[in-house]
Amino acid sequence: MRTRLFVATMLFGVAVLPLGIVSGLQLRRDVQQIQDTQDQILSGLGQEAARGLSQRLFRLQDNIRADAAIPGLAEAVQHPDKADTLWLNKVVNMVSLREPVNTTSVGVLDAAGIDIADTQAQRIGRIEASEAYYRQAASRTYPSVVGPMHSPEDGRGALFVLGPIRAEGKVVGLLRMRLEEGLLGQSLSEALADQPAMQGLVFDGNGAVRAWTDPEIQNGDPLPAELTRTSARHVNVSWQGARLRGAIEPVPGTDLRVLAYEDWGRYEQLAHSREQDWLIFMGVLTVLALGAAWTIADRMARPVDELSRNAEAVAGGELARQMPVQGTDELQRLSRAFNLMREHLVANLRSLSDELAQRKLAETALRTSE
Secondary structure, three states: OHHHHHHHHHHHHHHOHHHHHHHHHHHHHHHHHHHHHHHHHHHHHHHHHHHHHHHHHHHHHHHHHHHHOOOOHHHHHHOHHHOOHHHHHHHHHHHHOOOOOOEEEEEEEEOOOEEEEEOOHHHOOOEOOOOHHHHHHOOOOOOEEEEEEEOOOOOOEEEEEEEEEEEOOEEEEEEEEEEEOHHHHHHHHHHOOOOOOOEEEEEOOOOOEEEEOOOOOOOOOOOOHHHHHOOOOEEEEEEOOEEEEEEEEEOOOOOOEEEEEEEHHHHHHHHHHHHHHHHHHHHHHHHHHHHHHHHHHHHHHHHHHHHHHHHHHHHOOOOOOOOOOOOOHHHHHHHHHHHHHHHHHHHHHHHHHHHHHHHHHHHHHHHHHO
């Protein structure tokens, strides 16, 4: 039994363990490759969303640059009391058609930040110089996008596209386009449309979430602070009770970032599936290898066991026992040697028996003669 166990263990170790080590290393490479592929998909989605959003914002900036240069607008801003109100209204209404779905208002502001024309009539005459967006845009001589930021009026998030109105090289006013921040969500949804299992969100430099595609997200919770400071492209995020794997991409020209992500369980699902396949393969291989090793060990140990039984039988006096000559060359030589030994033993025993018989006859004859 011990011989069988030893041989079976040796065969199993030689045949299966190297294969298990090699396949285990290959498994690690496969799992890493699967995760790298998923990270590449997330990065691609994030880049596409950031690029699409950036292109949309750049297009709005280009448009508002051209709109701010409309002949007569600078003169109207410098002399609002002489401006043609009807003409100004046509200008702001025309600008609002650039983004009709998401535009809430378009206004013309003079150098003091006073709204002199607006698509929302109730805003005309308001002083917007104290608003956060104006403070950021007033020092710029080029079109810019500010926000999203919450409006002090209704608390809703708004995105501002601002074009400086210039006259003789100086900024004399602003053309202000106020957009719903849902514009961000639209661009995000368009980028992720082909990957329904992936989700995305847009957040600013403070970690405030400005747009998202996941219906399970609860508005109001900022992202972890370390996420706004990290320079890593791929991140693990624990947020709102969920664990996520995502890729961060900045939106050029803004302080916004796009996070394309998926649930951690789904992210690891393919890798776990590959690991389970490997475990099943190794389990089946182990069972088959143990069965084969035991069978081979039994075939190898059976002649030895038979030789041992025959030797014990001969030792017990069964001199007629013979070992069949079969098996490997070594076992055949051993069997022949055993049979030859048995024959010599039988011959020696017969010779000894004959000698003892002759001695007894001689002793008997000697006693008779006396």
